[in-house]
Amino acid sequence: MASPNQQQKYKCPCGKSYYTVHSYYDKGGLFDEHWEMNCCRCKQRYQLSSFLKEAGRGMNEAYIWAPINIFSELAVIEGQLQRARDDRLFLARELCLERWLRYFSGAKTKKEIWRRLTGQGGQGSGYRLFFRTVRRNDLAEYLQGYFHYHNMDRILKKLGVRDIRLDEMGTRISRLQDRLESLRALMRMEGFAARSEYGRG
Numbered sequence: 001m002a003s004p005n006q007q008q009k010y011k012c013p014c015g016k017s018y019y020t021v022h023s024y025y026d027k028g029g030l031f032d033e034h035w036e037m038n039c040c041r042c043k044q045r046y047q048l049s050s051f052l053k054e055a056g057r058g059m060n061e062a063y064i065w066a067p068i069n070i071f072s073e074l075a076v077i078e079g080q081l082q083r084a085r086d087d088r089l090f091l092a093r094e095l096c097l098e099r100w101l102r103y104f105s106g107a108k109t110k111k112e113i114w115r116r117l118t119g120q121g122g123q124g125s126g127y128r129l130f131f132r133t134v135r136r137n138d139l140a141e142y143l144q145g146y147f148h149y150h151n152m153d154r155i156l157k158k159l160g161v162r163d164i165r166l167d168e169m170g171t172r173i174s175r176l177q178d179r180l181e182s183l184r185a186l187m188r189m190e191g192f193a194a195r196s197e198y199g200r201g
């Protein structure tokens with residue numbers, strides 16, 4: 001990593017010591033920051049975390065000192081959510097990937113595949129991209145790849161597949177998502193990001 005162009009000390013959460021923000025600039029302005037906790041006491045209680053925050057020109061990464069208990073629970077829930085999504089996709093593929101591929105058997109042209117996939121005809125930029133980038137020999141591979149987490153509910157619906165295990169897993173995933181959202185909100189509320197300069201009153 002390049003050496004920082006600027007280093008600034010700010011008061012830490014307990015107020016007895018400080019943390020350092022190393023800032024890196026290029027021609028376009030600030031492009032990276034590195035926050036370092038220099039207070040032994042706060043090091044035990046806070047963990048650096050980041051989240052996306054709306055800024056002038058779009059979303060920016062913002063840093064925050066997150067209380068360690070919230071930070072740890074967030075990591076646990078994120079792990080559980082990822083595993084729950086993987087498991088649900090795995091089961092769905094096991095149950096109906098074959099059927100999904102058969103759904104397209106007999107489709108002779110790319111246009112016909114696209115129609116079965118989207119319910120739309122051969123117009124629009126989506127179709128043009130599909131037509132240009134997917135080769136005939138790769139269609140099976142494309143359809144397998146299309147069966148990913150964000151498309152799976154649409155696919156299940158299209159195939160008319162209902163499965164109680166998938167439903168239960170879906171309910172658990174929603175609960176984990178809700179928990180994650182409230183933990184993130186809590187982190188932004190309880191997290192520390194004040195920048196009062198250290199050593200000046």
Ligand SMILES: [Zn+2]
Nearest residue numbers: 012014039042
């Ligand atoms: Zn401190």
